[in-house]
Amino acid sequence: xxxAGRYLPEYREVRKGISFLDMCADVPRAVQVSxxxxxxxxxxxxxxxxxxxxxxxxxxxxxxxxxxxxxxxPIREAAQIEALxxxxxxxxxxxxxxxxxxxxEALAAREIPLLGFAGAPFTLAAxxxxxxxxxxxxxxxxMLQQRPDEVEALLEKLTQLTIDYLRAQIExxxxxxxxxxxxxxxxxxxxxxxxxxxxxxxxxxxxxxxxAPLILYVQNGSHVVDSIAKSGADVVSLDWRVELAQVxxxxxxxxxxxxxxxxxxxxxPRERIFEMVREMxxxxxxxxxxxxxxxxxxxPDTPVEGVKAFTDAARAxx
Amino acid sequence: xxxAGRYLPEYREVRKGISFLDMCADVPRAVQVSxxxxxxxxxxxxxxxxxxxxxxxxxxxxxxxxxxxxxxxPIREAAQIEALxxxxxxxxxxxxxxxxxxxxEALAAREIPLLGFAGAPFTLAAxxxxxxxxxxxxxxxxMLQQRPDEVEALLEKLTQLTIDYLRAQIExxxxxxxxxxxxxxxxxxxxxxxxxxxxxxxxxxxxxxxxAPLILYVQNGSHVVDSIAKSGADVVSLDWRVELAQVxxxxxxxxxxxxxxxxxxxxxPRERIFEMVREMxxxxxxxxxxxxxxxxxxxPDTPVEGVKAFTDAARAxx
Numbered sequence: 217x218x219x220a221g222r223y224l225p226e227y228r229e230v231r232k233g234i235s236f237l238d239m240c241a242d243v244p245r246a247v248q249v250s251x252x253x254x255x256x257x258x259x260x261x262x263x264x265x266x267x268x269x270x271x272x273x274x275x276x277x278x279x280x281x282x283x284x285x286x287x288x289x290p291i292r293e294a295a296q297i298e299a300l301x302x303x304x305x306x307x308x309x310x311x312x313x314x315x316x317x318x319x320x321e322a323l324a325a326r327e328i329p330l331l332g333f334a335g336a337p338f339t340l341a342a343x344x345x346x347x348x349x350x351x352x353x354x355x356x357x358x359m360l361q362q363r364p365d366e367v368e369a370l371l372e373k374l375t376q377l378t379i380d381y382l383r384a385q386i387e388x389x390x391x392x393x394x395x396x397x398x399x400x401x402x403x404x405x406x407x408x409x410x411x412x413x414x415x416x417x418x419x420x421x422x423x424x425x426x427x428a429p430l431i432l433y434v435q436n437g438s439h440v441v442d443s444i445a446k447s448g449a450d451v452v453s454l455d456w457r458v459e460l461a462q463v464x465x466x467x468x469x470x471x472x473x474x475x476x477x478x479x480x481x482x483x484x485p486r487e488r489i490f491e492m493v494r495e496m497x498x499x500x501x502x503x504x505x506x507x508x509x510x511x512x513x514x515x516p517d518t519p520v521e522g523v524k525a526f527t528d529a530a531r532a533x534x
Numbered sequence: 535x536x537x538a539g540r541y542l543p544e545y546r547e548v549r550k551g552i553s554f555l556d557m558c559a560d561v562p563r564a565v566q567v568s569x570x571x572x573x574x575x576x577x578x579x580x581x582x583x584x585x586x587x588x589x590x591x592x593x594x595x596x597x598x599x600x601x602x603x604x605x606x607x608p609i610r611e612a613a614q615i616e617a618l619x620x621x622x623x624x625x626x627x628x629x630x631x632x633x634x635x636x637x638x639e640a641l642a643a644r645e646i647p648l649l650g651f652a653g654a655p656f657t658l659a660a661x662x663x664x665x666x667x668x669x670x671x672x673x674x675x676x677m678l679q680q681r682p683d684e685v686e687a688l689l690e691k692l693t694q695l696t697i698d699y700l701r702a703q704i705e706x707x708x709x710x711x712x713x714x715x716x717x718x719x720x721x722x723x724x725x726x727x728x729x730x731x732x733x734x735x736x737x738x739x740x741x742x743x744x745x746a747p748l749i750l751y752v753q754n755g756s757h758v759v760d761s762i763a764k765s766g767a768d769v770v771s772l773d774w775r776v777e778l779a780q781v782x783x784x785x786x787x788x789x790x791x792x793x794x795x796x797x798x799x800x801x802x803p804r805e806r807i808f809e810m811v812r813e814m815x816x817x818x819x820x821x822x823x824x825x826x827x828x829x830x831x832x833x834p835d836t837p838v839e840g841v842k843a844f845t846d847a848a849r850a851x852x
Contacts, residue, residue, distance in 0.1 A: 354833055357798030361806065404774040404796055404829075406813075439756040439775045456722040457757045478722055480675030488679065495724075511722075515672055 219253035220265050222516040223523070226252050236281040240266050246315045251322060257520065258527035261329045264316060264385070268335025268396055269343070271381050274308025275300045275373070277344065290347035292359065297370045305381040313388035320389035332390030332428075334381050336397035337374035337415040341367060343399075353402060360411065367411070375415045379422040386428045394431040394453065395419060401436030408440045413447065420448025431474060435512070438463075445470050455511035456481075461499040468503025476511035482522030489522060493529035508533070537571035538583050540834040541841070544570050554599040558584050564633045569640060575838065576845035579647045582634060582703070586653025586714055587661070589699050592626025593618045593691070595662065608665035610677065615688045623699040631706035638707035649749075650708030652699050654715035655692035655733040659685060661717075671720060678729065685729070693733045697740040704746045712749040712771065713737060719754030726758045731765060738766025749792060753830070756781075763788050773829035774799075779817040786821025794829035800840030807840060811847035826851075 220227050227249050231239055239245055246265045253259035269285045276299060278288035291297060306313060319330050343349070345356045345367070360367055382393045400412035416432055423430050432449035434440065438458040445452060445467035454463065454475035464473060477496055482489065493508065500506035508530045514523060538545050545567050549557055557563055564583045571577035587603045594617060596606035609615060624631060637648050661667070663674045663685070678685055700711045718730035734750055741748050750767035752758065756776040763770060763785035772781065772793035782791060795814055800807065811826065818824035826848045832841060 352798060352833055354798045354801075354835055357796065358801035358835075361799055361802035401775065404794075405777045407796075436754065436775070439777055457719065457754070459723045459757055476722075478675065478725075480670060480672045481679055483672075483676035484679035515670055517672055517676075 218263060218265075218513040219257070219259050220249040221514055223514045223518040223520060224252060224256060225520075226256060236267070236283065240270055241309075241311050243311050243314050243318065246311070247318045247322070250315070250319055254326070254328060257523040258531070260527070260530075261331055262319060262323060263331040263333060263394070264312070264319065264390070266312060266315075266333070268333070268340065268398075270312060271303075271305050271309055271334070271377055272340065272344070274303040274305065275377065282348075284349040285343050286348045287344055290355070291341075291344040291370060292355070294363075294366050294369070297366055297373070300370070300373050302373050302376050302380070305377070305384050313384060316385060316388040316390055329391045330389060331392045331394055331431075332382065332385030332388075333394040333396060334378050334385075336395050336400065336412070336419075336432075336434075337371045337378060338400045338403075338412040339396065339398045340374045340378075341370050342402075344370065353399060360407070371411065371415055375418050379419055382419070382423060382430075383426065386423070386426050390428055392429045392431060392451075393423070394433060395449070397432070397434045397437075400434050401438075401440070403440075405440055405443070408437075409443055413440075413443045416444075416447035416449065424448070433474075441467060451505070451507065453507075453509070457511075460496060461502070464500045464503040464506075468500070471503075472505030472507070473500050473503045474507040474509050476509070477526070479510045479512050479514050479518055482510075482514070482518050482526060484522070486521070486525040489525040490529040490532065493526060494533065497533055536581060536583075536831040537575070537577050538567040539832055541832045541836040541838060542570060542574060543838075544574060554585070554601065558588055559627075559629045561629050561632050561636065564629070565636045565640070568633070568637055572644070572646060575841040576849070578845070578848070579649055580637060580641060581649040581651060581712070582630070582637065582708070584630060584633075584651070586651070586658065586716075588630060589621075589623050589627055589652070589695055590658065590662070592621040592623065593695065600666075602667040603661050604666045605662055608673070609659075609662040609688060610673070612681075612684050612687070615684055615691070618688070618691050620691050620694050620698070623695070623702050631702060634703060634706040634708055647709045648707060649710045649712055650700065650703030650706075650746075651712040651714060652696050652703075654713050654718065654730070654737075654750075654752075655689045655696060656718045656721075656730040657714065657716045658692045658696075659688050660720075662688065671717065678725070689729065689733055693736050697737055700737070700741060700748075701744065704741075704744050708746055710747045710749060710769075711741070712751060713767070715750070715752045715755075718752050719758070721758075723758055723761070726755075727761055731758075731761045734762075734765035734767065742766070751792075759785060769823070769825065771825075771827070775829075778814060779820070782818045782821040782824075786818070789821075790823030790825070791818050791821045792825040792827050794827070795844070797828045797830050797832050797836055800828075800832070800836050800844060802840070804839070804843040807843040808847040808850065811844060812851065815851055 250265040346353050429450035431451040433453035451472045456476050456478040568583040747768035749769040751771035769790045774794050774796040
């Protein structure tokens with residue numbers, strides 16, 4: 217999960233007077249905020265500071281953040297999809313790889329792993345078609361039913377871009393990469409198997425043999441966990457809306473797990489956070505591996521002492 | 535699911551120049567829009583036109599709709615919870631029972647069942663504490679962790695109110711009642727078992743023996759479907775984010791099912807809607823009973839011809 221962010225006063229300090237998009241392209245500042253959680257909250261891994269929409273303007277899409285992505289001209293016509301470029305990310309967003317390179321240098325002596333990430337095709341397409349975040353994504357869903365071929369052409373281009381983007385991140389030093397499918401969990405199981413799962417498999421297939429494991433996160437995906445386990449990802453990252461012990465028994469022999477405490481529970485008293493982290497580790501224990509984590513990124517109001525309690529509790533498990 | 539609503543031009547016509555709250559209290563108009571879906575879209579049951587917040591102002595809470603409930607002074611202190619009244623709904627919202635009585639009269643000759651409904655305690659508390667709808671309900675969740683006793687005192691009062699309200703609806707002519715827990719699906723399984731499930735059980739227990747079955751809908755509840763099945767409700771209403779065939783096998787011998795087509799799929803071509811309705815009926819067939827329905831209410835942009843295709847497809851199944 218993204219660790220840097222608005223819950224940290226030190227992050228807000230670095231962000232002052234600069235837009236989110238400019239911040240993503242500002243190598244020194246992006247490096248700085250990526251590293252902040254190590255010392256500030258005791259994180260044991262570092263994830264690149266960027267947004268899942270970082271590589272999208274390079275396709276020829278005009279967008280802004282308010283704070284979620286807002287697409288100037290939502291993609292709803294075949295001609296718009298055809299016009300989209302699939303750029304080489306090394307050329308369209310060179311700063312991403314420079315940030316990764318500098319982070320690897322900074323982390324080399326500390327034995328702290330570096331993670332890269334990308335948005336999954338369905339989630340990127342969801343924003344591009346809908347035009348922004350949405351409770352129901354009904355414009356997207358109408359298009360899925362009325363003109364699935366066009367949506368699939370868009371998913372195709374996004375898949376190609378995502379593969380190139382993740383490969384380039386691994387080349388630049390990412391030691392694991394996480395694929396975020398924020399909105400695929402809004403689909404019923406049959407629709408998920410058609411419009412989300414095959415693209416995960418394609419991406420996992422393309423990265424097979426790369427020196428970095430793939431972590432797949434499908435938000436709100438408890439109803440499709442069987443498919444997620446068959447995506448080809450090495451690690452399945454779960455939010456809190458799953459019965460962790462059961463998932464660990466059901467799919468934990470095929471994949472490792474990551475997660476899954478509700479970030480809102482970091483408002484709890486310190487002893488209660490320790491207890492919940494222990495319960496989580498116990499529940500996940502049937503899995504072949506488990507990365508203790510939250511089930512979603514920190515929220516702007518997440519208390520820093522709660523995040524510290526979490527990492528302290530994780531270390532206390534030994 | 536609520537059938538009347540903004541997707542119907544005839545509903546919008548009746549709503550013109552009147553606020554949502556006034557509309558709920560306007561007996562002739564509420565009766566009129568409750569009945570509209572029978573002839574306009576071919577619905578085979580009628581649900582009372584109201585909102586889950588209908589009985590809440592009678593507790594002493596000032597609220598408005600914009601369009602979801604907005605609480606003038608969110609309930610965050612013990613003193614506020616203590617001050618809440620548990621009114622007799624027959625006195626605080628007499629119009630609800632007058633509407634039900636008139637609907638029963640209107641439906642008597644047509645063999646069309648009449649449904650009442652209420653919001654579940656957790657969902658009502660979620661809005662009352664948070665102050666409005668929210669993506670994360672982090673104020674609510676912080677309070678759950680920091681002052682659970684106070685939230686539980688609030689849940690207690692809301693449970694008592696909900697029992698009285700549903701009993702009075704059944705006395706006034708409701709032939710089945712639906713309990714909507716819109717936000718309980720945001721909880722992890724352990725939190726759900728503590729703050730949502732026991733209140734469902736209390737309500738189901740209190741209604742046992744009443745001449746109206748209880749239907750329980752927990753939005754986004756695929757991870758707690760085992761608990762839902764043990765709530766004591768006669769029918770479990772599902773949204774589309776479950777594997778229906780599996781749920782029908784797992785819990786369909788204990789409870790009947792209702793649902794669960796994604797309302798956004800009503801944008802599909804008519805033949806495709808017929809196909810999806812058949813698939814849904816097949817998937818649910820292991821259950822002891824199944825009420826064909828959507829997985830959520832219609833959205834403002836739901837096409838009326840899509841809703842008609844759904845009811846035609848249901849009738850075509852015989």
